Amino acid sequence: MQEFLSSAMPFLAVALAIIAGLAASWLVRRIVLRLNRKQEALRETSRVARLPLRFALCLIGVRIALAATTNDADWRRTLDHALVIALIASVAWLAIAVLLIIETLVTTRYRVDVADNRRARRLRTQVILARRIGAALIAIVALGIILLTFPAVQALGAGLLASAGLISIVAGLAAQTSLVNVFAGIQLAFTDAIRVDDVVVVQKEWGRIEEITLTYIVVHIWDDRRLILPSTYFTTTPFENWTRRQSEVMGTVEFDLDWRAPVSAMRAELKRVLAGTELWDQRVGILQITDATAGYVRVRILVSAADSAALFDLRCLIREELVLFLQEKHPTALPHFRLESLPAGIVAPDARTPTDPHDSQLFTGSLEAVERSKAFSGPGEDVFEDRDKSIAGQN
Structure with a gap:
């Protein structure tokens, strides 16, 4: 009986740890909602953190229970390593959820559906981009910590550190375009060049800034098309921003x-x-x-x-x-087209006879050509008399 109880003790401890973790997560959420009961948006957004919080607290309880009720055996070290990896992932998940909650609280406090919403749009843009940068950094750090829990990776770390300079140069050259877009996106967000919901004219298209990411900008065109441009476009190409200072x-x-x-x-x-x-x-x-x-x-x-x-x-x-x-x-x-008719026998002042030598199409194209045409009088009377005499002599 004593052996049965000793063998069943770890399972009971784990079960109690899971129950305690679930109860602790419920209590933490109730306290947070109680302290922020005036924030209606927090109640809906806090649900994204409920699951990672439960995982993190339950994993902490399970590790404590196993450490207190089991010996330092190989299976326990392997299980503990797996629990550590899961705990790191849960904490990173929880941290990203907290960033999302903070973003929601800030964006709901400063409304953009008002007449003068320039400050709200600026804060909204910066908070959204900061949350995305923070989430990317948390994911990278969590992945690095998980890899460092493996002894082989720890031994490899010294060699990687020694060649970090060369690796950074190669990685920088390989990801030059992506990094340029990332820094351009950060520059646009924190220099207040454009904001979410700004009215812009780009590529001869009128639209609103719908989304700003680390690498590209989404413009919602007036006819419900989406124009996706790299972040570097807005830092290297002139564009119109109709709501830079005011929306009027x-x-x-x-x-x-x-x-x-x-x-x-x-x-x-x-x-x-x-x-x-x-x-x-x-x-x-x-x-x-x-x-x-x-x-x-x-x-x-x-x-x-x-x-x-x-x-x-x-x-x-x-x-x-x-x-x-x-x-x-x-x-x-309304606009009219006017036509003027002249009485019979009256010639318009600018009308010319068909025999007018100046009507010749030979001298056209410029004022100088018209002046030259005045000097050209054609054959004289003596030329016509000689021609008539020669015709009469032949007859």
Whole structure:
């Protein structure tokens, strides 16, 4: 009976350790949620850390239980080594989950669905990139620690350390392009050049920055396409950022109209349209004639809006309303082509007779050619008389 109890003691200790680990993880989660009960997002996000926390606490308990109830045998050292590897992986998993929780807390505290969200977008970009860098570093460190638990790798470490200089040079040359993109991504995030949800124009495409990673940037194009560019593109190529300092933008609407266009009536109609829409942010709303050539007058309307999406809709609204206004109330303001007919027998001042020697196509192409054509008078009267006499003598 005593032998049975001694043989069963490790299993009972392991079972109790697992139960204690599960209870401890539940208690830790309840305490964290209790202390942060006002954070609604924490309740949902904390679930990602529940499983790695349980694994880590249970593995710690199992190692303690085995060390207290078993002798230092070969099977126990092998099992303990496996438990150490699993514990390192669980702790790394838990650390990455904690980074995700911190990211969620920061991003929910600073909202981006407000008018002035420049600071929130900057923090969101930096936190997301910092979390990704931290997760990559944790994974690399955890892998290195796991490898160092093997005696063969520890013996090999001295040789690797001696040749670290040569290896680093070779690795640097081999991964030069990737490293350049990584450093470019870090530079973009922490120099505030672009942020998540920034409105940009790249490759003649209008869109928003959807995702910033260590090596590439994802731009959400207005028609729901995704343009994926390397991070180095934004550090080496000029691009437009419409929300670099603020989200407010201005835009124009232009009309080519007849000279009889009612400018005063159009200004009054513009004020009416702007006053009746929430798309206008009440900063700028003017109408001017910017050109008057080639038979038309160019009417230019300058308006402003809270962001680029609202500006696009506002410009379309103004264009539709003023076109309808001119069609219904001022049709004479629409563009016209004028043709002038002359009474019979009246020749236009610039008309020339077909026999005009200056109409010859021989002298064309420049003003100098036209001047030379004036000096060319053709054959004289004596030439025609000699020709007539020779024809009469032959007859």
